Amino acid sequence: LTAIALIRIISTSALDNGLALTPTMGWLHWERFMCNIDCDELFMEMADVMVKVGWKDAGCEFVCIDDCWPSHKRDTQGRLQTDPKRFPSGIKKLADYVHAKGLKLGIYADIGTSTCAGYPGSLGYYDIDAKTFADWGVDLLKFYRRFMPDWHQLGEGYANMSRALNQTGRSIAEVHLKWKIPDYEAIRKTCNHCVKSILDWTADHQKILVPVAGPGGWNDPDMLIIGNFGLSHDQQQTQMALWAIMAAPLLMSSDLRNICPKAKELLQNKQIIAINQDPLGKQGYHTLKGDSFEDTGGPRRCIISVAMLPSWQLCDPKCNVTQILPVYKEMGVQNLFSEVMVQVNPTGTTLLTVSPIKSSHL
Amino acid sequence: LTAIALIRIISTSALDNGLALTPTMGWLHWERFMCNIDCDELFMEMADVMVKVGWKDAGCEFVCIDDCWPSHKRDTQGRLQTDPKRFPSGIKKLADYVHAKGLKLGIYADIGTSTCAGYPGSLGYYDIDAKTFADWGVDLLKFYRRFMPDWHQLGEGYANMSRALNQTGRSIAEVHLKWKIPDYEAIRKTCNHCVKSILDWTADHQKILVPVAGPGGWNDPDMLIIGNFGLSHDQQQTQMALWAIMAAPLLMSSDLRNICPKAKELLQNKQIIAINQDPLGKQGYHTLKGDSFEDTGGPRRCIISVAMLPSWQLCDPKCNVTQILPVYKEMGVQNLFSEVMVQVNPTGTTLLTVSPIKSSHL
Numbered sequence: 001l002t003a004i005a006l007i008r009i010i011s012t013s014a015l016d017n018g019l020a021l022t023p024t025m026g027w028l029h030w031e032r033f034m035c036n037i038d039c040d041e042l043f044m045e046m047a048d049v050m051v052k053v054g055w056k057d058a059g060c061e062f063v064c065i066d067d068c069w070p071s072h073k074r075d076t077q078g079r080l081q082t083d084p085k086r087f088p089s090g091i092k093k094l095a096d097y098v099h100a101k102g103l104k105l106g107i108y109a110d111i112g113t114s115t116c117a118g119y120p121g122s123l124g125y126y127d128i129d130a131k132t133f134a135d136w137g138v139d140l141l142k143f144y145r146r147f148m149p150d151w152h153q154l155g156e157g158y159a160n161m162s163r164a165l166n167q168t169g170r171s172i173a174e175v176h177l178k179w180k181i182p183d184y185e186a187i188r189k190t191c192n193h194c195v196k197s198i199l200d201w202t203a204d205h206q207k208i209l210v211p212v213a214g215p216g217g218w219n220d221p222d223m224l225i226i227g228n229f230g231l232s233h234d235q236q237q238t239q240m241a242l243w244a245i246m247a248a249p250l251l252m253s254s255d256l257r258n259i260c261p262k263a264k265e266l267l268q269n270k271q272i273i274a275i276n277q278d279p280l281g282k283q284g285y286h287t288l289k290g291d292s293f294e295d296t297g298g299p300r301r302c303i304i305s306v307a308m309l310p311s312w313q314l315c316d317p318k319c320n321v322t323q324i325l326p327v328y329k330e331m332g333v334q335n336l337f338s339e340v341m342v343q344v345n346p347t348g349t350t351l352l353t354v355s356p357i358k359s360s361h362l
Numbered sequence: 363l364t365a366i367a368l369i370r371i372i373s374t375s376a377l378d379n380g381l382a383l384t385p386t387m388g389w390l391h392w393e394r395f396m397c398n399i400d401c402d403e404l405f406m407e408m409a410d411v412m413v414k415v416g417w418k419d420a421g422c423e424f425v426c427i428d429d430c431w432p433s434h435k436r437d438t439q440g441r442l443q444t445d446p447k448r449f450p451s452g453i454k455k456l457a458d459y460v461h462a463k464g465l466k467l468g469i470y471a472d473i474g475t476s477t478c479a480g481y482p483g484s485l486g487y488y489d490i491d492a493k494t495f496a497d498w499g500v501d502l503l504k505f506y507r508r509f510m511p512d513w514h515q516l517g518e519g520y521a522n523m524s525r526a527l528n529q530t531g532r533s534i535a536e537v538h539l540k541w542k543i544p545d546y547e548a549i550r551k552t553c554n555h556c557v558k559s560i561l562d563w564t565a566d567h568q569k570i571l572v573p574v575a576g577p578g579g580w581n582d583p584d585m586l587i588i589g590n591f592g593l594s595h596d597q598q599q600t601q602m603a604l605w606a607i608m609a610a611p612l613l614m615s616s617d618l619r620n621i622c623p624k625a626k627e628l629l630q631n632k633q634i635i636a637i638n639q640d641p642l643g644k645q646g647y648h649t650l651k652g653d654s655f656e657d658t659g660g661p662r663r664c665i666i667s668v669a670m671l672p673s674w675q676l677c678d679p680k681c682n683v684t685q686i687l688p689v690y691k692e693m694g695v696q697n698l699f700s701e702v703m704v705q706v707n708p709t710g711t712t713l714l715t716v717s718p719i720k721s722s723h724l
Contacts, residue, residue, distance in 0.1 A: 032660050228660075229596045229708040233622075255660065260595075298394050298590075298617065346591040 020173050021215045022277040024140070024249040026062025027055075028106070031223045031253035035068040035117065039086045043094055047101045049256045056102065058268040059277060062140055063098050064106030064251060065091075067117045074120055079132050080109075095137035106140035106173075107133060111157045112148035121147060123157070126164040134168030141165065142175040175220060175249075199242055203286035213247055213283035220249045227254030227263035234348030237325050240266050241351040244276040245284035271324045275353065285310065299343045302350075306338040314356040325351035333357065382535050383577045384639040386502070386611040388424025389417075390468070393585045393615035397430035397479060401448045405456055409463045411618045418465065420630040421639060424502055425460050426468030426613060427453075429479045436482055441494050442471075457499035468502035468537075469495060473519045474510035483509060485519070488526040496530030503527065504537040537582060537611075561604055565648035575609055575645035582611045589616030589625035596710030599687050602628050603713040606638040607646035633686045637715065647672065661705045664712075668700040676718040687713035695719065 027046055029039075036042065047063050050056050069091070071081040082090050095105045109129060110121040122129045122143075133141060143161060148154060158176060165172045198221045202209060209219045224243060226236040243250060252267060259267075266272075287310040306315050321331040321340055326348055331340050342350045389408055391401075398404065409425050412418050431453070433443040444452050457467045471491060472483035484491045484505075495503060505523060510516060520538060527534045560583045564571060571581045586605060588598040605612060614629060621629075628634075649672040668677050683693040683702055688710055693702050704712045 034660075036660070229710060230594055232592055232594050232597075234591045235594075298396075298398070348591060 020218070022279065022281060023218045023247050024062055024173065024175075024251065025058075025060045025273075025277075026050075026064060026104075026106070026251055027060065027256060028062075028064040028066055028142075028223050028251040028253050030066035031225050032228060032255055033253075035086075037086050039065075039069070040089045040094065044097055046256055047098050047103055050103060051101050053256075053264075054268055055256065058270070059273055060250075060252070062104050062106050062251070064108075064140065064142065066108045066142065067115050067119065067144075069108065070115075070119045072119060074125070078125060078128050080120060080125075080129055091136040091138070095139075099137065104139035105137065106142060106175075107136075107138045108142045108144065109133075110144045110146050111154065111161065112146055114147040116144065116146045122161065123148070126157070126161045127167070130161065130164035130168050130172075133172065134165070134170040137170075138172060140173040140175065145176075196238075199286070202246060203289075206285055210283045210285055213281065215279075215281040218247055218249055218281075219283060220251075221246060223251050223253035224267070225253060226267055227252065227256075227259040232347065233262055233266075234326070234345045236263060236266055237351075238347065238349040240269070240272055241325055241349040244272045244351075247276060247278070247281060247283040250276060269324070271322075271328065271353070272351070275324075275351075299345045299348075302342050302344055303339050304342060304352075306334045306340065306354075307336045309352075309354060311354045312336065314354050318357045320355045320357060322353045322355070323350065324353060325349055382580070384641065384643060385580045385609050386424055386535065386537075386613065387421045387635075387639075388412075388426060388466075388468070388613055389422065389618060390424075390426040390428055390504075390585050390613040390615050392428035393587050394590055394617055395615075397448075399448050401427075401431070402451045402456065406459055408618055409460050409465055412465060413463050415618075415626075416630055417618065418463075420632070421635055422612075422614070424466050424468050424613070426470075426502065426504065428470045428504065429477050429481065429506075431470065432477075432481045434481060436487070440487060440490050442482060442487075442491055453498040453500070457501075461499060466501035467499065468504060468535075469498075469500045470504045470506065471495075472506045472508050473516065473523065474508060476509040477506065478508045484523065485510070488519070488523045489529070492523065492526035492530050492534075495534065496527070496532040499532075500534060502535040502537065507538075558600075561648070564608060565651075568647055572645045572647055575643065577641075577643040580609055580611055580643075581645060582613075583608060585613050585615035586629070587615060588629055589614065589618075589621040594709065595624055595628075596688070596707045598625060598628055599713075600709065600711040602631070602634055603687055603711045606634045606713075609638060609640070609643060609645040612638055631686070633684075633690065633715070634713070637686075637713075661707045661710075664704050664706055665701050666704060666714075668696050668702065668716075669698045671714075671716060673716045674698065676716050680719045682717045682719060684715045684717070685712065686715060687711055 027050065029042070029046075033042065043063060043065070050060055050063065069082060069087060071083050073081070075081050087094065091105075091107065098105045109115070110123075112123050113121045115121060141161075143158070145154060148157070162174065165174060202219070202221065213219050221243065224239060225231060226239055231239065242248075250267075250273070254263070288308075306312060306319070306321070309315070311319075315334055315336050315338075318333050318335050321334050321338075323329040323331055323342065326343075326345060331352075334340065340352075342352070344350045389412065391404070391408075395404065405425060405427070412422055412425065431444055431449060433445050435443070437443050449456065453467075453469065460467045471477070472485075474485050475483045477483060503523075505520070507516060510519070524536065527536060564581070564583065575581050583605065586601060587593060588601055593601065604610075612629075612635070616625070650670075668674060668681070668683070671677070673681075677696055677698050677700075680695055680697050683696050683700075685691040685693055685704065688705075688707060693714075696702065702714075704714070706712045
């Protein structure tokens, strides 16, 4: 279910409530647990852990259910029902549990006739489904587009679901997923390059993507797979840095009950989260692609001249440069003529912040 | 320089000396350091670390130089010379240093006109080069085949170099590298699949490869890249397990001075090394390829029936089963009708050992 998405607040009161003023942060079960059973326990334990070991304090607020949660049949009144094997206690009870922890609950549905995994879609049931989600106390809807008989109806469908959610009176954040742009199915097959492919695609389309991102609506390159099995630590740092710069929702999909300490530290890194959660809500642009590194097997040393930084204006007359990744390091006061030396690991990332120093403070 | 190779002892006295009776263990600079400079320091520091923090005790004996070490020109007597910038003190001094630590030194040359990186090859200089290496006190030669004007001369070339090394009177283990079988250059481009590709290729050719491996000569799928940047920990466990089962030389190519503790623990894992260093020297066969795992996002549980294990005979009447990876776990006494439950992480490995229990001990 990897895709580029747009989170949009549809409740009229949403912006007043402060919903999604910064990119959504939380946990989403899919990439790590897919259609596993015992979900009552899984989601409640994850909510427990989020509160107990620093996730909530770090800003993670949402516990999100992805596909596979419903029964294959609606009830006699046309309402979606939970799969009794996966969620024997139902979503309402889970929402209450999650809310009691001071967290919020997300759920998943499809705009068309069927979800990705073949469960009932919402087409023809937008009002009923919106009411069901509101009755259950759901706070966020990931609204996918998998099977739509007539793709021209998409816009109308989204408008109708937005209106339906709005009429429930409950503030529900809505995530729209644009399926297969880019072709994530193909990317998955050579998945070492996932993160890089997402970067390339986003960079190629940044003229469209970047301007629409901002408080209330974010481009979403989907889940963080940090803490899972496929990425080296350097690659995990790369994903975290890119998601931060892209002002992307930080939805982790790993087993928080049993996560490697280095991955946890990375996901809870205050400096990186601060970049992502910057109140201005500006998604970063990809400004330069270089390929001048020598192939020396190990980390590459690289001299960056401050005047070449995208944020060089901040250094006129002076700025503070701080390295956030791969390790925190204060690089001191710099000016437009400064050069800073950084080291970049293969498949890794060096993340810098640049802060202006006002002349009055010099 | 990734390739399948065969290590062969060429000194007549080699087998008596116990050279390469088990797969070579040590460190090889290439994959991590390529043509980096400051090699005097690099190799001496690596030798220091190998002795100080458990590598030598774990069985790592060789400190190996790969390509890029020579000057582009031979001396007036036709001898190879070290690049004065990379090895200002020369190889002899390094060999002395390494020997004083109780370790051995490996070096690299090419059977043809040029090495991979464009340095002088040994064609026409076999006797001189063998004598040079022996004079320097080299203990192992990685003898590559990159540029050979007439490929039919390969066999003759190897025989001549073997004879030349033999005539020096010094016991020098010789590693023959068969270049581009499989096509590692192509594999590198989708490098997440490296380890798996090596497994597949080895499995496809095991009828040829496995019987020729044994004390004195080993199939070599090249360096361990555990502790570097590109593999997740699960993938690192997979490489370690496969190299152990393949009775492959364990030549690490990482920065041992600054290696992640988990990678170090894996590389020094006594149980895995014991599989690799088994005195029988039998390379393992690939016996079964299954694809019955569900795609559930996380670790897969898998029930193995003991009667299906390749080593099932050891369990008649009873055997001890121990899980070595992903974590050590004694699975107790089993018989042919037992089933054991294991968990396999995505891109990871579950490694088991099976030991017979003699009826007299039951």
